[in-house]
Amino acid sequence: xxxxxxxxxxxxxxxxxxxxxxxxxxxxxxxxxxxxxxxxxxxxxxxxxxxxxxxxxxxxxxxxxxxxxxxxxxxxxxxxxxxxxxxxxxxxxxxxxxxxxxxxxxxxxxxxxxxxxxxxxxxxxxxxxxxxxxxxxxxxxxxxxxxxxxxxxxxxxxxxxxxxxxxxxxxxxxxxxxxxxxxxxxxxxxxxxxxxxxxxxxxxxxxxxxxxxxxxxxxxxxxxxxxxxxxxxxxxxxxxxxxxxxxxxxxxxxxxxxxxxxxxxxxxxxxxxxxxxxxxxxxxxxxxxxxxxxxxxxxxxxxxxxxxxxxxxxxxxxxxxxxxxxxxxxxxxxxxxxxxxx
Amino acid sequence: xxxxxxxxxxxxxxxxxxxxxxxxxxxxxxxxxxxxxxxxxxxxxxxxxxxxxxxxxxxxxxxxxxxxxxxxxxxxxxxxxxxxxxxxxxxxxxxxxxxxxxxxxxxxxxxxxxxxxxxxxxxxxxxxxxxxxxxxxxxxxxxxxxxxxxxxxxxxxxxxxxxxxxxxxxxxxxxxxxxxxxxxxxxxxxxxxxxxxxxxxxxxxxxxxxxxxxxxxxxxxxxxxxxxxxxxxxxxxxxxxxxxxxxxxxxxxxxxxxxxxxxxxxxxxxxxxxxxxxxxxxxxxxxxxxxxxxxxxxxxxxxxxxxxxxxxxxxxxxxxxxxxxxxxxxxxxxxxxxxxxxxxxxxxxxxxxxxxxxxxxxxxxxxxxxxxxxxxxxxxxxxxxxxxxxxxxxxxxxxxxxxxxxxxxxxxxxxxxxxxxxxxxxxxxxxxxxxxxxxxxxxxxxxxxxxxxxxxxxxxxxxxxxxxxxxxxxxxxxxxxxxxxxxxxxxxxxxxxxxxxxxxxxxxxxxxxxxxxxxxxxxx
Numbered sequence: 001x002x003x004x005x006x007x008x009x010x011x012x013x014x015x016x017x018x019x020x021x022x023x024x025x026x027x028x029x030x031x032x033x034x035x036x037x038x039x040x041x042x043x044x045x046x047x048x049x050x051x052x053x054x055x056x057x058x059x060x061x062x063x064x065x066x067x068x069x070x071x072x073x074x075x076x077x078x079x080x081x082x083x084x085x086x087x088x089x090x091x092x093x094x095x096x097x098x099x100x101x102x103x104x105x106x107x108x109x110x111x112x113x114x115x116x117x118x119x120x121x122x123x124x125x126x127x128x129x130x131x132x133x134x135x136x137x138x139x140x141x142x143x144x145x146x147x148x149x150x151x152x153x154x155x156x157x158x159x160x161x162x163x164x165x166x167x168x169x170x171x172x173x174x175x176x177x178x179x180x181x182x183x184x185x186x187x188x189x190x191x192x193x194x195x196x197x198x199x200x201x202x203x204x205x206x207x208x209x210x211x212x213x214x215x216x217x218x219x220x221x222x223x224x225x226x227x228x229x230x231x232x233x234x235x236x237x238x239x240x241x242x243x244x245x246x247x248x249x250x251x252x253x254x255x256x257x258x259x260x261x262x263x264x265x266x267x268x269x270x271x272x273x274x275x276x277x278x279x280x281x282x283x284x285x286x287x288x289x290x291x292x293x294x295x296x297x298x299x300x301x302x303x304x305x306x307x308x309x310x311x312x313x314x315x316x317x318x319x320x321x322x323x324x325x326x327x328x329x330x331x332x333x334x335x336x337x338x339x340x341x342x
Numbered sequence: 343x344x345x346x347x348x349x350x351x352x353x354x355x356x357x358x359x360x361x362x363x364x365x366x367x368x369x370x371x372x373x374x375x376x377x378x379x380x381x382x383x384x385x386x387x388x389x390x391x392x393x394x395x396x397x398x399x400x401x402x403x404x405x406x407x408x409x410x411x412x413x414x415x416x417x418x419x420x421x422x423x424x425x426x427x428x429x430x431x432x433x434x435x436x437x438x439x440x441x442x443x444x445x446x447x448x449x450x451x452x453x454x455x456x457x458x459x460x461x462x463x464x465x466x467x468x469x470x471x472x473x474x475x476x477x478x479x480x481x482x483x484x485x486x487x488x489x490x491x492x493x494x495x496x497x498x499x500x501x502x503x504x505x506x507x508x509x510x511x512x513x514x515x516x517x518x519x520x521x522x523x524x525x526x527x528x529x530x531x532x533x534x535x536x537x538x539x540x541x542x543x544x545x546x547x548x549x550x551x552x553x554x555x556x557x558x559x560x561x562x563x564x565x566x567x568x569x570x571x572x573x574x575x576x577x578x579x580x581x582x583x584x585x586x587x588x589x590x591x592x593x594x595x596x597x598x599x600x601x602x603x604x605x606x607x608x609x610x611x612x613x614x615x616x617x618x619x620x621x622x623x624x625x626x627x628x629x630x631x632x633x634x635x636x637x638x639x640x641x642x643x644x645x646x647x648x649x650x651x652x653x654x655x656x657x658x659x660x661x662x663x664x665x666x667x668x669x670x671x672x673x674x675x676x677x678x679x680x681x682x683x684x685x686x687x688x689x690x691x692x693x694x695x696x697x698x699x700x701x702x703x704x705x706x707x708x709x710x711x712x713x714x715x716x717x718x719x720x721x722x723x724x725x726x727x728x729x730x731x732x733x734x735x736x737x738x739x740x741x742x743x744x745x746x747x748x749x750x751x752x753x754x755x756x757x758x759x760x761x762x763x764x765x766x767x768x769x770x771x772x773x774x775x776x777x778x779x780x781x782x783x784x785x786x787x788x789x790x791x792x793x794x795x796x797x798x799x800x801x802x803x804x805x806x807x808x809x810x811x812x813x814x815x816x817x818x819x820x821x822x823x824x825x826x827x828x829x830x831x832x833x834x835x836x837x838x839x840x841x842x843x844x845x846x847x848x849x850x851x852x853x854x855x856x857x858x859x860x861x862x863x864x865x866x
Contacts, residue, residue: 243443246369246447250368253362254363254366254367256362257362257363260354263353
């Protein structure tokens with residue numbers, strides 16, 4: 001019970017969410033809450049309720065669509081395992097379409113109105129990335145100037161293809177072998193796939209990946225240990241502009257105080273190999289040094305965005321590595337549970 | 343690749359987690375409300391950092407002249423060196439009300455560094471205690487809402503000063519009398535508010551240290567230690583012939599019997615009665631001395647201000663304070679134990695709070711913190727702590743009058759009270775057996791598994807008596823009245839009524855607490 005309490009504390013006290021919602025000021029908590037409720041319902045087996053909640057989540061904030069491959073994969077996989085799968089799929093389909101119809105009702109009066117809403121939701125004119133975000137397009141644009149190379153509309157197609165490719169493994173795994181832990185990992189992997197390769201990703205969208213990682217607090221707490229600070233670090237260019245760095249540091253300190261309590265309340269302690277520990281601490285010190293140097297030394301006139309680029313590149317490398325690990329974990333866990341049942 | 347896996351998640355010690363939590367909160371509170379005390383300390387930083395010593399107590403560019411003893415001035419002088427690195431404009435005396443972001447962050451961090459000393463002092467005090475008791479004490483002191491409100495928001499350096507206080511108490515209790523006396527004298531040279539506790543030290547040390555064949559020489563060694571410390575502090579100013587100026591700054595008796603917001607002491611009741619009589623008597627046909635003036639001094643000088651009742655002079659309050667402290671001198675003389683020493687310290691500070699001249703409600707920390715140190719020893723003291731800390735901290739809430747701090751201050755108070763209650767109840771039940779407490783023997787049979795906490799809470803006897811619980815519920819009523827009730831009933835009339843009600847209600851409760859501490863002096 002103490003373990004559950006500390007897990008709850010860690011989920012709710014996730015520094016990045018708090019600082020973005022309460023500092024930068026957004027209402028991510030609502031769509032994230034609906035998504036969490038959806039996850040909870042699906043895990044309990046209430047698939048229809050879960051689908052409805054998830055529809056509400058992405059109709060509140062369409063970035064919740066990052067979870068779509070995972071939800072689809074898991075629910076489809078479950079349907080396939082039951083009797084009369086076609087009926088199950090139809091049931092969920094009706095729930096989804098119905099909820100969306102209810103949410104969009106005022107805007108379905110004419111095709112133009114609906115199209116205008118879609119046009120606003122998917123701002124194709126704004127380019128493949130804005131500002132500094134730790135995803136593939138922004139980081140590689142240091143070397144490959146995508147915006148000059150490919151036209152924006154074609155860029156959207158390219159991004160779509162890459163995103164689908166990135167999310168495919170997670171979705172396929174869940175269709176083949178749906179499970180709770182696999183579902184949570186699939187959520188992580190699909191949101192990371194979107195984050196790394198999608199069109200017009202904002203740095204705040206990493207919150208979508210952070211949420212399922214915190215939901216894994218009870219089963220895989222060692223993921224939290226470096227992913228949450230990483231997430232917060234990837235957003236520091238934005239936070240620094242807003243003067244929120246001190247508050248962010250305080251929230252990270254609070255998280256660092258809660259995390260050991262979570263670990264202590266568990267029956268078994270996670271263990272890390274020596275190279276992992278060394279690598280982890282090295283990353284940490286590099287990150288902190290970059291932040292300190294940024295305060296003290298002015299960037300050279302030729303590269304005014306040097307620090308943001310460094311931070312974003314550093315974060316990208318870690319996030320990409322984490323995505324690779326997440327996918328690997330999802331597949332190996334599926335294999336091990338299958339071999340156990342055989 | 344070496345497969346030598348090891349558990350790198352060795353759980354950090356509890357005090358580190360508590361401190362991390364407290365420090366995170368303090369960082370989050372950096373942009374919160376700052377009172378005039380912020381400018382006061384910035385001004386002192388500036389004048390010690392940029393002017394020669396001879397001008398420290400004569401400088402009056404700013405209205406916030408230096409009115410703490412010399413050691414505090416030296417502390418500000420030390421602080422001015424890193425201050426220059428943070429923001430050189432901070433140290434300029436003529437930069438009145440200067441508050442750049444760097445200044446605010448620097449000042450707030452300096453308070454946090456002082457709080458580190460408090461942690462060290464508490465751990466030192468409790469180093470011989472079992473780990474659970476030590477951690478409980480650390481939590482009670484480091485997460486004290488009064489310190490958060492007064493030090494980290496309102497802005498003062500009490501954490502650091504109480505560190506020195508606790509350190510001197512530890513030394514005296516463990517037998518290092520000369521060291522303890524020196525530490526206390528040094529503390530007096532930091533903030534002379536602690537002078538209310540000086541007679542306690544005097545009587546206790548006289549009784550305990552100056553005995554046996556070498557009594558007289560020991561008396562002299564103690565005396566010389568104290569005088570040496572004072573000389574170190576005031577010497578330079580005596581040499582410059584500024585002693586009278588310094589003393590005038592330290593003891594500004596022109597300020598009025600009470601502060602603008604009445605601290606919940608005897609004089610709050612006295613003022614309240616005076617105000618009521620001043621309103622009622624004219625209606626009954628009596629002539630009343632009209633006095634708009636300062637019940638509530640502040641910056642304006644001039645005492646006097648009672649309309650109906652007799653005026654109170656500073657000398658009278660001093661005599662009254664000393665008289666009320668006499669019982670603890672007597673108790674200590676008869677049974678000079680370290681436990682009674684600590685108890686007398688808190689009683690003496692309480693007397694100073696209740697009967698002193700121009701008492702700030704912030705002085706309540708002077709008895710709440712020693713009581714926290716004692717609360718882990720006996721259930722009666724734990725109950726006393728829960729009651730007094732609730733009333734004392736509640737009386738601090740009006741210090742933060744801006745709306746945005748409202749949820750913060752209420753939550754700080756409620757969470758501390760809840761946490762302290764649960765922790766002390768559990769501790770009380772766990773240790774009941776060793777005290778031979780028959781009423782709680784059934785609780786002793788329970789295992790120390792946290793999941794049995796619910797059982798512990800149900801079977802253990804409550805720490806607060808029924809009247810005390812009723813009084814604390816009354817606090818909630820007062821708060822609701824001040825928040826919404828007054829406006830609903832009176833709209834804009836009688837704007838002083840909410841604060842008056844708060845002061846008077848807390849004062850009545852404080853008198854009850856005072857008598858409880860008084861009776862505790864006579865128990866073994």
